[in-house]
Amino acid sequence: MAPIPSSPETVFTYGAPQLKFGSGASAEIGYDLAQYGARRVLIVTDPGVAATGAPQRIADQMKPYGVEAEVFDGVRVEPTDAGLREAVERARDSGPWDAYVAVGGGSSIDTAKAINLLTTNDGELADYLNPPVGAGRAPARPLLPLIAVPTTTGTGAESTTVCVLDVLALKVKTGISHPRLRPALAVVDPDLTRTQPAGVTASAGMDIVCHALESYTAKPYTSFERKSPEQRVPYCGANPVADMWSERALSLIARSFRAAVRDGDDTEARADMALAATFAGLGFGNAGVHIPHAGAYPIAGRVREFRPAGYRAEEPLVPHGMAVALTAPEAFRFTFEACPDRHIRAAELLAPGMEPPRDAAEHLPRALLSLMRDIRMPDGIGEVGYTGADVPALVDGAVKQRRLLDMSPRPVTEEDLAGIFTRSLSLW
Template identity: 30%
Template sequence: MDINQYRMNWNYPTALRVGVGRIRELPEACRQLGMSAPLLVTDPGLATLPMLDRALLQCRDDGLKTGLFHGIKGNPTGPNVMDGVAAYKAGGHDGVIAFGGGSALDAGKAIALMVGQDRPLWDFEDIGDNAGRVNVAGMAPVVAVPTTAGTGSEVGRASVITDDEAHIKRIIFHARMLPALVILDPELCLGLPPKITAATGMDALSHNLEAYCSPLFHPMAEGIALEGMRLVQQYLPRAVSHGADVEARLQMLVASSMGATAFQRGLGAMHALAHPLGALYDAHHGLLNAVLMPYVLVANRASIEPQMERMARYLNLAKPGFVGVLDWVLHLRNEVGIPHSLSEIGIDDKRIEQVGQMAEVDPSAGTNPIAFSAAQYSQLFEKALRGTL
């Protein structure tokens, strides 16, 4: 295998630099966007790792006045974002490097939005025409550098931020939140533990799968989602079992970006449930989607049989149709070490009704193949909690 064959520059859905060692281009990427003093936004865990030190040193050696902000949670909150805005302004920064997993990318994009606004963060929630309130001229440019293959936030136009007062996740949206430049370097993923590799990889699968099942008309997104799922099928087990497999790491980064590109078509019940569960229990988003996946497939079966027939053929599954897809998902989860039920990851039954109510009104519920009621979402949650397919 010649890993250099994958060294490419792409321009869809934004400018992406793909390949081993591309992180060395970070200073030049910042300058390309007009930055001379970027703020690097990351999470507390990454802030202590050598890869982060190297990135900072590269930028500073190149003459960039580079600051560091790492005060964000695994599910970033509104105060986390505003603390980042304060750090941005105090340091006289002129752009953001969003560096890390989904939490760092979402927080970095939200900080870049908020540095030039005079309204509170929640005024830009993805409801109605709220995006029209944004002072676009005040937004800061963003270079996104993912270090996990899951959320695909590096190619997304939104950030999922937890309102910790209301105990709900809110989607902050504006088309210009899409990072202007992305670096996909698989070497940044090589130290990722198997459990995190599995959970984030299944998150990438959930994005592709739910986009593929969406009832909206968007053939381009449907095609991207189908190929994204094939990449997960082929490379996620390799990335989990052989963490130093650079090709598998790169292909999973690509599958992750494809999932977030495809879900322009919408998501569904997995995310409608994962969002409130993440807000209420502070659980890992990708792991929630991974556990919920087969239960949601079963619940949606009556409306997705034709899509499952095509998917089973494209992935060359052992069995045809829905049964083939469900068997594959269950086998893949077991192969990469995903628990079978929500109770195994610390979720309890004290909020069954509340979760159902929150899921029904979550934005992702709008493109689920079936419009479930709050009671139906509660029943679906309870089945996933008990492990009853």
């Protein structure tokens, strides 16, 4: 199977934002900003979230603490390099700022990370993008405090050190990854997710599921060669801390995912999903993800006509969580043999009432398929518009995510990926 390291890693790292969680938590951000000594802050959001009134309400609630806020609502869903450059320009022109507050989904939070980086450090976006697309430069100076306020229950961007974006000229998804990008504080207020439509709850929820499952089954940190401190990366492989967050996220999902999709007013289920998203973010943000996330990049990037229910999308769109989920059953059928115990344990947590199938390799795929049918995920990548003829292009896109594929507990070839995509054309 995977090669055995000559000098195995003995150290893992774990980083996290401070957390304030619960109904009403977003009303206290002025106080939190004052603790950082901030007086003038930029709120980064997208037009859809701005329309709910939440960013302006958060801005107004800061005034008693002597904090003045401006709302920038120009974030584009699925940020591009062009969009990020524009957002950074706007922030530079209207700055200087003492802190940033991101209110929204992963796109808003990631845009705020890029703004924070490029208003505190020299250079331009391309300098910091992961190689080979960019120069992979590390920020030389500390960033400003960023408070992340997620309004969708999925990405976990409030916990992570990455900013993901599309580079338009290269038609490639890449990112910036550095511990300094991590928000200082995550304010998770389940009340802000009430307006999330069922389709968004379903897709974003599958992102949570896959964060937990992929980081739980990722190569363990001890299976890598020993790193020098300079070589350490935030994603260090499965480890005891990330495992714990992933397990707990799966239990919350088992209890509340179906209910949250069925009834958007089920406040307990909403709160569980908000907690699960954060927990899974704290897990994968320190361990890493693998095949389903690598496959999601081309599935989302090469979309033709698909328009999902529940999304106000002007353009065709395969939502990130859906794109991740559609190859997950086949990916975990493939990785099973590398660490059967973890796959079985994950299935037990995700589907505690399920009768274990005779073939243990089927346990996790079946738990996933049952969940995906119940929350009305499409029946495979065929239903979002792909055919067997697209498989080579999807494989090409997935292999570009080498950093993710290297986290797979079982080494994965292009042929393996082709098999996973082909068998994912129709799932049931």
